[in-house]
Amino acid sequence: MDYQQSWQGASARTQxxxxxxxxxxxxxxxxxxxxxxxxxxxPFVAAALIPVAGRFLGWVLFGVQFGTLMFASSVSRRKxxxxxxYGLFTFVSGVIAGIIALVIAQGAGFVPVFSALGLTGVVFLTLTVTAFVSKRDFSFLRNFVMVGIAVMFFGGLAAAIFHLQTFSLIISGVAVIACSAKLLWDTSAMLRTDDLGDPAGFALALFVSLYNIFISLMNLLGGRRR
Incomplete structure (x- = not known):
């Protein structure tokens, strides 16, 4: 009886x-x-906002994106x-990615955009399979990820404020590495956590990492062609 109950309990936890x-x-x-x-x-959102925001459009969109991210993080368990x-944040992120893609396409064509999209998919599949197959705990990447994200955030702000194109490419490279490590860490945490009540929170973390990888790859590939 104990064996049967134990097996049923393990089966229920697995399911x-x-x-x-x-x-x-x-x-x-x-x-x-x-x-x-x-x-x-x-294109339609940009056309509607440019007359209002002008040259501050990028900063306005960044502020809205950051606000919706904080909102989504704070209510991830509240149905x-x-x-x-989550929908607001992903929609705003899509608008920003679309605008960046159009800007890059004007200078370098759509090849860097589609290449960045394909490479992001490859990174996602490779790291996801690595986490699932290895079943390792990648929490040891925590400090590296935190430092990398701090460099990415503050370096990206500096590059945007002072229009440092070469420095922006360096920061994009850092972002790809740091967010790839975070993607691996978050996937590992998803597989090992005992808290199964926040799927939206884990999805949000994975989405943010993939979004940053995609944007950074577009900047790297498009910057090299411009």
């Missing part, structure tokens, strides 16, 4: 984790779909508000 992981990736795929809608609407917040 709960499978359902949780499936839910995380459903949230993530939904975020990609909303971001794609945002990217398609980017149905988490869906609204």
């Amino acid at each position: 709960s984790r499978v359902d949780f992981i499936r839910s995380v990736y459903l949230w993530l795929m939904g975020g990609f779909a909303v971001a794609a809608l945002g990217a398609l609407s980017a 149905p508000l988490n869906r609204l917040a």
Whole structure:
């Protein structure tokens, strides 16, 4: 009887984790779909906001994106508000990615954009498979990720404020490495966590890492061609 109860308990826990992981990736795929809608609407959003924001459009969009990210993070467990917040953040992120893609395409064509998209997919699949197959705990990357993200954030601000193109490319390289490490860390944490009640929070973390990798790769590939 004890053996049967133990087996049933283990089976139930395994099924709960499978359902949780499936839910995380459903949230993530939904975020990609909303971001794609945002990217398609980017020309119209930009046309509507440029007369109001002018040359500060980029900063306005960055502020809105950061605000929606904080909102989505804070309500990730609160249904149905988490869906609204997650959708807002991914839509705004898609708009920004679409505008950046259009700017890069004007100077270097769409090849860097599609190349960055393909490479982001390769990074995602490679690191996800690595985490699933190895089953290692990648939390040892924590300090490296924190330092890398700090360099990416403050370095990116400095490059934008002072228009440092070469420095921006260096920061983009740092961002690709740091966010790839965070993607591996977050996927490992998703597989090992005992808290199965926040799939939206894990999906948000994965989306942010993939978004930053994509934007950074576009900047690297497009910057080299401009």
